[in-house]
Amino acid sequence: MEKLLEISGVNLTYQSKTSETVALSDLDLEILDNEFVSIVGPSGCGKTTILSLVAGLLSPTKGEIVLNGEKVKGPTTRIGYMFQRDNLFEWLTIQKNVTLGLSLQKKKTQENIDYTNNLITKYGLGDFKKHTPKELSGGMRQRVALIRTLATRPELLLLDEPFSALDYQTRLLVQDDVYKIIKSENKSAILVTHDISEAIAMSDKVVILTQRPGKVKTIVNLNFNKTLTPFERRNQPEFMEYFNQIWKELQYEE
Amino acid sequence: MKNKKQQFSELHYKFIRKLRIQTVVVHTIRILLLVGFLGIWELATATGALDPFIASSPSRVVTTFVDLIKNSNLLHHSWVTLYETILAFLISTGIGLALAIVLYMIPFVRRILEPYLVVLNSLPKIALGPLIIVWMGAGTKTIVAMGVLICVIITTINMLHGFCQIEDDKIMLMKTMGANKIQTFTRLVFPANIPSLISSLKINVGMAWVGVIMGEYLTSKAGLGYLIVYGGQVFKLDLVMTSIVVLCILAGLMYGIIALAEIYVNKKR
Numbered sequence: 298m299e300k301l302l303e304i305s306g307v308n309l310t311y312q313s314k315t316s317e318t319v320a321l322s323d324l325d326l327e328i329l330d331n332e333f334v335s336i337v338g339p340s341g342c343g344k345t346t347i348l349s350l351v352a353g354l355l356s357p358t359k360g361e362i363v364l365n366g367e368k369v370k371g372p373t374t375r376i377g378y379m380f381q382r383d384n385l386f387e388w389l390t391i392q393k394n395v396t397l398g399l400s401l402q403k404k405k406t407q408e409n410i411d412y413t414n415n416l417i418t419k420y421g422l423g424d425f426k427k428h429t430p431k432e433l434s435g436g437m438r439q440r441v442a443l444i445r446t447l448a449t450r451p452e453l454l455l456l457d458e459p460f461s462a463l464d465y466q467t468r469l470l471v472q473d474d475v476y477k478i479i480k481s482e483n484k485s486a487i488l489v490t491h492d493i494s495e496a497i498a499m500s501d502k503v504v505i506l507t508q509r510p511g512k513v514k515t516i517v518n519l520n521f522n523k524t525l526t527p528f529e530r531r532n533q534p535e536f537m538e539y540f541n542q543i544w545k546e547l548q549y550e551e
Numbered sequence: 552m553k554n555k556k557q558q559f560s561e562l563h564y565k566f567i568r569k570l571r572i573q574t575v576v577v578h579t580i581r582i583l584l585l586v587g588f589l590g591i592w593e594l595a596t597a598t599g600a601l602d603p604f605i606a607s608s609p610s611r612v613v614t615t616f617v618d619l620i621k622n623s624n625l626l627h628h629s630w631v632t633l634y635e636t637i638l639a640f641l642i643s644t645g646i647g648l649a650l651a652i653v654l655y656m657i658p659f660v661r662r663i664l665e666p667y668l669v670v671l672n673s674l675p676k677i678a679l680g681p682l683i684i685v686w687m688g689a690g691t692k693t694i695v696a697m698g699v700l701i702c703v704i705i706t707t708i709n710m711l712h713g714f715c716q717i718e719d720d721k722i723m724l725m726k727t728m729g730a731n732k733i734q735t736f737t738r739l740v741f742p743a744n745i746p747s748l749i750s751s752l753k754i755n756v757g758m759a760w761v762g763v764i765m766g767e768y769l770t771s772k773a774g775l776g777y778l779i780v781y782g783g784q785v786f787k788l789d790l791v792m793t794s795i796v797v798l799c800i801l802a803g804l805m806y807g808i809i810a811l812a813e814i815y816v817n818k819k820r
């Protein structure tokens with residue numbers, strides 16, 4: 298498989314009036330095409346920082362980030378970012394929310410509009426196109442947020458704890474939805490989470506970070522049958538083994 | 552959807568009936584309160600408990616009102632004040648909003664000007680009256696300027712505060728979708744702040760009246776403020792009361808228009 302993202306020797310230090318925080322030091326990480334990678338680690342170890350760097354919202358203090366052979370400098374529309382909260386705009390309809398990126402980038406071509414309309418219908422939101430976000434449930438809103446992210450056809454999706462604001466049952470359902478959508482649209486993704494089972498249920502490999510300053514501690518490759526949904530994975534015998542393995546790695550961190 | 556047609560239980564209808572009765576009771580008491588107040592006022596002045604020369608009375612207000620309209624100058628005075636107020640309202644909202652946008656878009660300037668805004672905001676604007684008269688001359692310009700001065704800083708502060716409340720996540724989202732600074736403002740920050748703009752308008756409607764009447768107290772040849780000052784000086788308290796009543800009605804109407812606009816905007820959102 299092709300290399301999609303290459304983070305090499307990245308350091309990031311936050312400066313503030315009273316302190317200097319080294320969030321990441323010497324971080325190396327590679328992500329392949331069509332790969333779904335989870336990042337887990339103790340809170341405050343720099344997970345969100347990694348995503349901000351990949352999105353070009355921050356520049357590394359040292360090192361470089363290369364996306365599809367091109368160095369990331371400054372905010373780039375080549376990635377799609379999904380946050381913990383859906384951040385839908387309450388004053389826009391679902392359809393306008395979804396096409397926001399296209400209209401900002403002046404790419405509202407008929408082809409792109411058809412593509413998003415297709416996504417909306419395909420993923421069960423067809424009846425809600427003209428509704429406002431207020432009228433949707435939390436799970437549906439997060440699906441809209443994902444379609445908004447997909448609309449501009451980014452090369453890589455960055456998901457920062459996108460399910461942690463949902464209640465447990467909804468979370469399991471939305472994990473299945475999001476997984477299905479990402480796989481069927483052939484996207485690569487980085488998922489940041491503090492939920493070990495979520496990481497195991499959804500990804501191809503789990504990257505475990507050390508305490509701050511964060512760097513890669515271990516990478517666990519997951520070998521599940523490709524046809525399983527995240528929910529089905531949870532019933533596999535390997536699931537518990539992976540869980541224990543990752544749990545132990547994180548324990549040594551405490 | 553959650554609110555599809557639904558069969559309601561008897562309990563629900565009971566609940567709705569109770570709500571309706573409450574509304575009716577509230578409105579009735581409200582009207583009775585006004586009628587009672589006017590009645591007692593009238594009675595007290597009619598029986599001599601209050602001196603009608605000092606306290607005026609509802610019937611005298613009505614007579615004065617009719618009289619003033621017939622002599623055709625009340626409409627003129629009301630119009631002058633209304634015109635000045637609308638002008639002050641529009642100018643101050645426009646300048647305040649423009650200033651807030653500039654300060655929001657250029658954080659460096661915002662940092663420099665912050666203490667000045669705070670000081671100007673706490674300054675009692677009437678203190679500037681004599682200066683403005685000297686600079687702008689006695690007349691409409693000064694009166695409108697008073698109205699503008701009173702509203703403009705608080706509009707800027709309120710709008711700027713609203714702009715700065717937008718969550719960082721949303722700003723980051725706009726950046727990752729390729730928005731530039733202007734797009735972030737016009738597509739996110741401004742639309743998200745329509746409610747705070749409307750609440751600013753509501754405050755300004757009231758404040759513009761304060762400023763304009765203050766201005767008219769300082770210097771004027773016409774207007775409701777002029778009538779009130781004049782009435783006070785020549786001890787025509789009926790004239791003062793009547794002018795105040797007209798002022799109440801006009802201010803209420805203008806507030807009502809903004810409130811309607813708010814309902815309209817909320818429906819559209």
Ligand SMILES: Nc1ncnc2c1ncn2[C@@H]1O[C@H](COP(=O)(O)OP(=O)(O)O)[C@@H](O)[C@H]1O
Nearest residue numbers: 311313318320340341342343344345346347509
């Ligand atoms: N803007 C900032 N300024 C200063 N320190 C920051 C800033 N953002 C994050 N940090 C610090 O950097 C570290 C990593 O933060 P973050 O990447 O958000 O961690 P995580 O997402 O893994 O919880 C934390 O210790 C946090 O306090």
Ligand SMILES: [Mg+2]
Nearest residue numbers: 344345346457
């Ligand atoms: Mg985080």
